[in-house]
Amino acid sequence: MNGYPDSDSLPQYRNVRTTAFGSFAGPAGNVLNNQPLAAGSLPEDFQHWAERTYLTQPIAAYDIGKDSEGKPNGGRIQWPADLVNHVADKFIQGWNLIRAHQELPGSIFISILDTVRTRILQLAIELKEELGDDIRDITDIPPTRVDQSVVNHIYSGNVVVAANAQNFAQIGSMTVQQGNFDELRNAMRQIGLDDKAIASLKKAMDDDAKHDGGQPTLGQRTKKWLGDAGSYVSKEGLKVGFEVAKKTVTKWVMQHYGFDIG
Numbered sequence: 001m002n003g004y005p006d007s008d009s010l011p012q013y014r015n016v017r018t019t020a021f022g023s024f025a026g027p028a029g030n031v032l033n034n035q036p037l038a039a040g041s042l043p044e045d046f047q048h049w050a051e052r053t054y055l056t057q058p059i060a061a062y063d064i065g066k067d068s069e070g071k072p073n074g075g076r077i078q079w080p081a082d083l084v085n086h087v088a089d090k091f092i093q094g095w096n097l098i099r100a101h102q103e104l105p106g107s108i109f110i111s112i113l114d115t116v117r118t119r120i121l122q123l124a125i126e127l128k129e130e131l132g133d134d135i136r137d138i139t140d141i142p143p144t145r146v147d148q149s150v151v152n153h154i155y156s157g158n159v160v161v162a163a164n165a166q167n168f169a170q171i172g173s174m175t176v177q178q179g180n181f182d183e184l185r186n187a188m189r190q191i192g193l194d195d196k197a198i199a200s201l202k203k204a205m206d207d208d209a210k211h212d213g214g215q216p217t218l219g220q221r222t223k224k225w226l227g228d229a230g231s232y233v234s235k236e237g238l239k240v241g242f243e244v245a246k247k248t249v250t251k252w253v254m255q256h257y258g259f260d261i262g
Helices: 044-050 081-086 106-131 143-153 166-173 181-191 195-210 220-227 229-233 242-256
Strands: 015-017 019-025 031-036 052-054 075-078 096-104
Touching (some): 019 044, 044 081, 044 096, 081 096, 181 195, 181 242, 195 220, 220 229, 229 242
Antiparallel strands (some): 075 096
16 A cells, blocks of 8 residues: 555566657657557666666555546656667667657456455455454454465465564665675674574685685676575575565675676
8 A cells, every 4th residue: 555665675566567668859849759669779877767667656656547538547667867868879870869768558446456365355355364253453463363364365375474674674784795695694694694694605706716816796696596596595584575675685786796797
């Protein structure tokens, strides 16, 4: 109901495929409007602007009604002006992009609203059954049982919900200084990884360094550990969602090597 703090914490149904369109200024003051923008023409870090959008706002923001013909209204997400300027010459030779947006068909909003209603209904039915006829107070249900119901119905069982929403903000704001493995170890413990998983990463990093003359390097063993990260982060002790944990661990390891991927 209140939305989500960032794209990493979103359920999959709020991560939707979209199409981007733009307007161009060309020779002799000519203008081309509503031209489709290919993601492949953008630098890799910005390609998602032409492929996907992450709907983090409260669900009420997407209940935008129907048009005069009874069809669901669509929506647009404007590209930031800085992004437009940065990629202005990436699409059509001799023409400059002057504005761009992502288009969201009305069917996306209908689907999101229906998904939310269905999942909330399923959650309510399960909790009602859990209460039974004799229990009158929702607080009689153990908090862990409520959390598990949220995982199953809101997140389709794909993530572990944080016991306190503050965990998302705290963990998401943590950074690791280059070369500081103690910080990396502490961060991974904060997210819920056990010492065995951390030790296996340290061994991979040390082995890579040995094969590179003792210099820290993001080598094949460390890359393999990151590739297998799912087997390390799929633990009940995780304090954030499963997908969030995988991305966050990768970010911290890259920061340790001096590659801050944000």
